[in-house]
Amino acid sequence: MELLIKPKDKISGQFHIPGDKSISHRSIILGALAEGTTEVKGFLHGEDSYSTVECFRKMGVDIDIQEDKVIIKGNGLYGLQEPEDVLNAGNSGTTARLLLGILAGNPFYSVITGDSSLRNRPMERVVEPLSKMAAVFYGRKSTALLPLSVLGGNLKAIDYISPVASAQVKSAILLAGLYAQGVTSVTEPYLSRDHTERMLKHFGVEVNKEGGKVEVEGNPRLTGREINVPGDFSSAAFFLVAASILPGSSIKIINVGVNSTRTGLLDVLLEMGAKIYLENERVENEEPVADINVEAAELRGVEIGGKIIPRLIDEIPVLAVAAVMAEGKTVIRDAAELRVKESDRISVVVQELKKMGAQIESRPDGMVINGTGQLNGGVCQSHGDHRIAMAMAVAGLAARGETRVTDSDCVNISFPEFSKALKAL
Numbered sequence: 498m499e500l501l502i503k504p505k506d507k508i509s510g511q512f513h514i515p516g517d518k519s520i521s522h523r524s525i526i527l528g529a530l531a532e533g534t535t536e537v538k539g540f541l542h543g544e545d546s547y548s549t550v551e552c553f554r555k556m557g558v559d560i561d562i563q564e565d566k567v568i569i570k571g572n573g574l575y576g577l578q579e580p581e582d583v584l585n586a587g588n589s590g591t592t593a594r595l596l597l598g599i600l601a602g603n604p605f606y607s608v609i610t611g612d613s614s615l616r617n618r619p620m621e622r623v624v625e626p627l628s629k630m631a632a633v634f635y636g637r638k639s640t641a642l643l644p645l646s647v648l649g650g651n652l653k654a655i656d657y658i659s660p661v662a663s664a665q666v667k668s669a670i671l672l673a674g675l676y677a678q679g680v681t682s683v684t685e686p687y688l689s690r691d692h693t694e695r696m697l698k699h700f701g702v703e704v705n706k707e708g709g710k711v712e713v714e715g716n717p718r719l720t721g722r723e724i725n726v727p728g729d730f731s732s733a734a735f736f737l738v739a740a741s742i743l744p745g746s747s748i749k750i751i752n753v754g755v756n757s758t759r760t761g762l763l764d765v766l767l768e769m770g771a772k773i774y775l776e777n778e779r780v781e782n783e784e785p786v787a788d789i790n791v792e793a794a795e796l797r798g799v800e801i802g803g804k805i806i807p808r809l810i811d812e813i814p815v816l817a818v819a820a821v822m823a824e825g826k827t828v829i830r831d832a833a834e835l836r837v838k839e840s841d842r843i844s845v846v847v848q849e850l851k852k853m854g855a856q857i858e859s860r861p862d863g864m865v866i867n868g869t870g871q872l873n874g875g876v877c878q879s880h881g882d883h884r885i886a887m888a889m890a891v892a893g894l895a896a897r898g899e900t901r902v903t904d905s906d907c908v909n910i911s912f913p914e915f916s917k918a919l920k921a922l
């Protein structure tokens with residue numbers, strides 16, 4: 498599939514966006530480990546969350562996907578079955594890494610793989626701590642890459658100091674910690690998204706937090722729950738930027754997750770001069786939710802780095818588009834993690850925006866953008882990365898002339914209705 502984007506003067510309207518991907522994965526995982534039934538509304542019907550569903554089905558969990566809800570009949574913490582076949586996490590790093598934590602805790606043999614992008618993404622960041630907990634792994638490149646085989650069970654609790662601020666690493670260890678004797682803790686350099694901690698609480702598990710450290714005690718009881726998944730802030734991000742850079746725009750996105758570990762883009766856009774305000778703020782199943790209003794604004798460049806980076810890591814491709822359309826220089830530092838996402842998002846963003854005439858250069862840990870307020874239409878590639886495809890579509894709206902984004906089926910990973918949503922605006 499190809500996205501054909503015509504320049505737009507403005508976008509306007511009120512709409513919902515699909516469910517949060519991170520929360521959708523976790524609703525399946527914790528629902529499967531709980532006792533009783535979990536009913537999930539607002540679930541993301543996307544390829545990534547379906548990968549998690551398929552993996553748990555292979556371990557004997559009954560998951561019924563309906564249009565408006567997903568029903569999981571939990572097997573309890575110790576009720577997963579040894580899968581008969583290889584588990585496939587597809588394109589989803591969250592599925593692979595969180596599942597590795599659970600497989601580490603279970604006394605059976607399993608093999609997990611993924612698509613060609615995921616098979617090249619680093620797994621040692623979870624294999625190393627999980628091995629310290631006594632799980633056994635075999636795999637390519639000394640267990641650095643998928644496919645990996647896992648022999649789990651009999652875990653020891655650890656106190657792990659993570660070198661990266663990664664929710665996937667933190668979550669894998671905490672999930673393994675549910676199966677370990679004693680208290681498992683993870684300390685991270687900066688706070689990464691905390692959906693696992695919040696959802697564990699929602700399922701009745703005690704989670705202690707102190708500074709940058711999170712702890713769980715092994716052998717808890719999880720009880721099935723109702724979950725309302727809010728709209729995904731990372732999907733809203735494309736419209737936050739589009740409405741900000743297209744003069745005359747005015748939009749309202751209803752029911753979006755605004756957990757502060759995810760909304761770094763909001764803070765940065767406000768610093769750049771954006772006109773965004775939240776309405777109807779509330780908390781649902783431990784997660785902050787709001788409606789987001791955006792009006793077009795004249796943006797100026799900004800310098801970012803340090804602890805805000807994990808709070809906007811997935812939004813940097815579209816933030817780069819905002820920076821090109823802003824006045825002045827933008828510098829993004831401390832974001833080397835972008836190089837090990839679904840694609841090397843530093844190289845790819847720079848390469849694709851350059852094709853459209855942007856003044857943008859890569860750095861080992863980020864990029865420098867000279868905002869000119871101008872882009873030209875052209876042919877862009879997604880590199881098989883959903884967030885690149887959508888970021889380039891937003892660039893196309895603000896460009897002079899038509900833009901084509903090739904190989905854009907990958908939007909189905911996180912936002913299958915993306916082109917429909919754009920057309921409606």
Ligand code: S3P
Nearest residue numbers: 519591662663664665666810811
């Ligand atoms: C995610 C964590 C982040 C993020 C990814 C989803 C999660 O990855 O980039 O899209 O759901 O836990 P890292 O943990 O690798 O930073």
